[in-house]
Ligand code: ADP
């Protein structure tokens with residue numbers, strides 16, 4: 222194999238090609254430093270007057286005055302990037318049409334990677350005896366003993382012993398705990414594959430066995446693990462993680478939402494006796510640095526993280542779990558546009574790892590791949606403990622005749638009342654943050670819109686402001702209409718969760734109402750606290766947005782009322798049906814997760830809509846087959862290829878002119894029988910003052926569309942303030 226013949230070590234003075242994070246279209250040649258360097262080494266190189274980070278990418282290209290080649294300044298103190306990772310980055314770059322330096326930036330998101338090591342404080346068991354025994358102190362000592370001689374960071378030790386940091390500092394003063402300065406990042410506490418675990422049901426055990434065998438094989442393979450919420454998917458895939466740990470390989474679990482990590486880390490601790498490494502935007506810089514380094518040095522056995530964790534420098538990655546694999550947040554919509562689900566599968570092929578895609582409501586893509594035999598499919602039929610999925614029924618809102626500005630039907634109210642009497646919880650689901658989606662002037666009809674986006678401003682009473690959900694801009698609610706200047710006539714139209722909470726409090730004055738919406742919580746910790754409170758019965762009625770659809774466990778919840786089941790079905794997006802189907806089933810799955818039976822009620826104005834009917838009937842396979850047929854007929858993913866080209870400019874005419882020009886010059890596309898549609902306003906037509914125009918390109922599967930797209934878009938001369946981005950496999954079409 223060519224890979225084995227490739228030179229892997231360069232002696233001092235040898236010419237090497239270095240890929241840097243600078244936006245250049247090629248590698249740069251440097252001389253290997255004293256002591257030489259390995260292929261894949263992370264290095265610091267001089268570039269003009271600066272020093273930049275790079276990776277040794279191969280032998281130098283030469284072709285210029287070799288005497289002028291400068292030397293690599295320094296080889297960084299981290300293991301070289303492995304071949305699997307380099308190949309993976311090249312492949313993602315090709316697939317998503319991304320320049321390599323941008324890929325390298327993704328792969329080197331470690332704060333202070335080039336900095337000299339700084340000292341940090343670590344804690345281990347000392348010789349001293351405490352002046353006084355307390356429970357908290359005993360727990361600290363026991364935790365340190367249990368891990369025989371290992372050192373911890375202060376936060377870690379406090380977390381694992383369940384004490385405050387002041388307890389540890391007190392013990393340091395008495396010499397019971399030793400504080401040391403270490404120039405190194407600490408490895409994460411060892412996870413023990415056989416620490417915890419539950420007795421699996423027959424169904425679960427079968428699935429766990431199959432997954433374990435996959436991991437044990439040491440080969441690539443992807444499994445779709447499907448089971449209703451509460452069927453034990455997490456319990457089952459943690460068995461695969463355990464097997465991976467036993468084999469001494471690293472594992473990665475991707476979660477769609479940071480808000481879910483806290484709960485998940487607790488579960489890992491219960492199962493494996495310690496907490497894993499964490500990687501997402503909410504993690505401190507010190508911890509991120511530690512995570513990156515320890516992943517590279519094999520000091521982290523398991524990483525729990527967001528999609529960018531895929532680009533961490535794993536030494537030997539044996540398993541990737543993509544939990545809630547259908548979740549749209551796995552698609553990165555900024556910078557490098559990639560689907561973390563698809564890239565996880567790709568990465569696994571390069572490092573002979575197993576992939577588990579877990580979901581109660583898989584994406585059509587994964588379902589189709591399983592149908593086609595590309596993925597193995599494992600189904601967990603029964604839900605653990607509870608006997609069945611909640612019963613689902615529609616409430617025909619046409620018959621309800623609600624008064625104005627009211628959204629809870631009498632039929633739904635009666636069910637909520639019955640739950641309150643039994644001491645059970647109800648969830649009212651509405652996927653709309655804020656108080657009201659529209660603020661209208663009753664005098665002139667003007668609707669308050671964002672100044673910079675093609676979006677209405679949404680009133681948030683809790684924050685006492687209007688907010689644009691597209692750009693996040695907020696402003697105070699005005700007294701007078703910004704258009705006609707008449708005062709006191711601005712009125713909210715339509716429901717948001719805050720307004721729904723008002724109606725609920727009015728209808729059930731004696732009930733305790735809790736609202737779960739991302740913008741009402743200052744931190745993930747505050748949210749976790751609220752979720753914990755609700756789980757323990759601290760609320761009778763929960764009002765929630767999409768946030769509650771994802772993975773939280775409320776044992777007392779037996780009723781789910783969907784306020785507007787039709788909400789997602791408007792618009793022309795071909796994925797609307799799939800999304801609504803997934804969301805409704807996820808939300809309904811919140812009801813009756815323990816022994817009590819659940820009921821889900823869908824308020825709808827179109828109970829005969831095929832998607833609503835499919836949701837109610839529970840005939841999932843039938844729904845997917847029908848969806849698949851439609852997509853196939855339209856030639857769109859997963860049966861055809863799509864790419865979105867978005868042209869954005871401060872000037873709408875410029876954007877459209879460029880779009881039209883592209884549409885005319887379609888020869889490179891016609892060569893591969895690809896079709897162009899548009900230009901048309903993009904799904905987000907204006908954001909932060911930039912107008913966005915989109916063209917869609919459709920091609921048959923297997924067509925090398927990236928090459929054609931590059932040639933096609935390359936024909937354009939793009940003005941300075943205009944940007945073009947290419948999105949392979951766009952989310953909406
Ligand atoms: P899912 O990931 O499919 O939603 P979970 O793995 O979270 O399901 O399981 C739901 C709940 O049931 C969790 O609290 C889990 O610990 C529990 N559970 C699942 N299987 C078992 C089992 N075999 N024994 C005991 N508890 C279980």
Ligand code: ZN
Pocket residue numbers: 671672673674676689690691692693694908909
């Ligand atoms: Zn805006």
